[in-house]
Amino acid sequence: MTKTSVEPVVVPRQARRRGLWLSVAAVVVVLAAGGFVTLRLVSPVPAPRIVQTVPRVYAIPGVPPVLPWPEAGQAAVEIDGLGRLGSSGGSRPVPIASVAKVMTAYVVLRDHPLRLDENGPTLTVSAEEAAAYPSQLASGQSLVQVVAGEVLTERQALQALLLPSANNIAHILARWDAGSSDAFVAKMNQAAAGLGMADTRYTDPSGLAPSTVSTAADQVTLGRAAMQVPVLAQIVAMPQATLPVVGPASNVNTQIGKDGIVGIKTGSTDEAGGCLLFAAEISAEGQRLRIIGAVLAPGPNMADAFEATRRLIQASSGLPHKYRAVRAGDVVATARGPMGRSTTLAATGDVDVLGWPGLAYQIDTLTTMPRRHIAAGTHVGTLKLTASATAVTTALQTTQALAPPSRWERITHG
Template sequence: MSSFRPGRLIGILVGTVVILGLGVYGPAMLLGPLPAVTASTVTPAAGTSPLTPPVLSANGASAIAVLTATTSDVSGTTSTGTTSTGTVSQAAEPIAVAGTAEALPMASIAKVVTALVVLDAKPIADGESGPVVTLTAADFQSYLDYDQVGARSVTVFADEQWTELELLQALLLGSSNNHADSVARWAFGSLDAYVEAANAWLADNGLTGSAVVDATGLGDGSAGTATDLARLAGLAATDPIVSSILERPASALADRRGVENTTSFLPEEDITGISRSYTDAAGVCFLFTAEVSDGASSFTFSGAFIGEPTYDALTADLTALMESARAGVGPLPVLAAGDEYATFESAWGDEASAVVGVSRTRYAWQAATPEAATVTLKDFATARTGANVGEVQLTVAGEELSAALKLDQAINNPGLGWRLLHPIVMITALLDQ
């Protein structure tokens, strides 16, 4: 006859609990997720490239902006990236500005605005000349009026037919005031309507410090900031119609009276003029692009100098600018292989760093200290050496660059023993997941 044994029952219960506990605890510890590593961002040591800022004019106002740059990676291949185009989002901010920040009279730079606004309203397809425009008595009278006061003009007669492209050639290459009025009236119906459209175009393109009161720039109220006008130069230089006109010789109007190319200035310094003019109120004003090249790579920038007292002063200031450009432009090791941007530590003591895997260089102007880098890291618990663990991004000379971050040494699995001996850490990692 069996009797009740309390000790035996307690032993069975304890044994059951232990077995069940081990059945749950063991798999949870051995198969559960590991805690993610702890990450800390770091700033790599500053490079040794000396800063060589642009030398700009002490007169009036001036600014330069990145237009295009030919870049190379560590293997030596090249690619060209455009940072200033005919859209607001891509027009580059100036990399250097000098003089007053106030808007100054812009003289015939206003005609560049006229050309771009007209082309926005009446675009010309590549390889074509646009519609034919029959000039009126008002166009002929404009020519007579400007010619009488000695303002730049190109001869026209009533009932002549000019293509839109020819009107723009006379406007840009010859800086013809009567053609500025003619093409503006043709495109918008009146000069008042043109002025309204032009100011809306300036605002839409982010050139909020500038405004026009006419199509010619002879009015003192047609004024702009150097910052805006350097960006305007980039918009003009990357417009396919405007750039093609500027590339043609002065005799571009084949069946007309020809125009004197008023835009060219210091081409021996690798400067391409977009607009060059003078008025009593504005002084000498110059809109341009310029290039620095080592034969394999090139760096092109746009610029504006307004309020220069004389052409001799403009010559001296542009020469100084180009000397500083040739000294400051070159291949920069922007993101060097091995540069450390983050450190990692695991709960079990393994340590590693996130480093740039492949160098990224740029043929650019080391004009200012680069902006702080933005580091994006992945969450992980273990990873092999060389694993992609994030990305670093920064902006150099107006261009956004990025590089993958690699793990410089492995974060290994800690093993079964560590898992079993650290239940709180393992359970926390399981709950977090």
């Protein structure tokens, strides 16, 4: 019997290496595929993308109002919190006389704030300041009498500045606050720049210098900011105050309490004519509103400024009304989720805005869309309409369900 010998199969070294690499590669592919699937499944589902489908601006329909603007000088009017009603007379900077004292008071109260029930720190009239009074009086300036060593509280000094419109007190306050009138004027100009009053330049704290100039529009900006300072608004509404040396001192703004006027400052010089920065309160649609306006040199004296102001307030008072900008159920946006799924977002309530024809409200959809299944009728955010400092909102809800992608869709589509 013949024996058959089996020779061992010798696999070439190169082939063995190739097989090993194929095995390793297979393992790597399996692991990578598993890692890929795991990564797809653990990766967060992107939130739905919101696309607003209504215009970004809602303008109240109709013809914008035209106010009875003065034939001369400049004027500007706004309803605080809503927007400007318009302006007239251009934007060339002109002298503003004692209206400049509003900025003086604003800066002093910014540097030395007072509570409504607080008198604040004291300041003492220097001998030099008292000695200047007779010559200042002879020049026809608006003043209050002061004596050397007289002590005024900050509140009393502000009352003397804003009610009888004392030029000398403007300089005394400037020295007390900043060390000198020049240093204080620099602060006034810095404050004006901070408020965006690009056409305003202060050269003295009282406004006596005709080189202190501004525009009606800039003064309305200042008036709005000043009336937000409670103590300043409180003082300019006073018919009179009692001061240490002169006793009772009346407010030279004789229109306080008329046509809803609650402040803020008169000004009159030969160069400036009659000027008035005013605030008045009105009622519209059950709401209390504040008109801020400025009239600069509608005539040579204060009577002209007062008459121009009266007409502007009366015309403005009848303008604010409510307008329906959005109705409940109106679709305002689309929510686009993964895999082409989408739903629309609708307002849950009517949105009425206060204003006048031409006033524009910005429209924004503010949403917090969840990444999970969203049922129809789910509240997912807010529709917000904004004009100046006024905002009106309503909730948003989905009109159809929006499902997230399935596990298979997440694996196959990412």
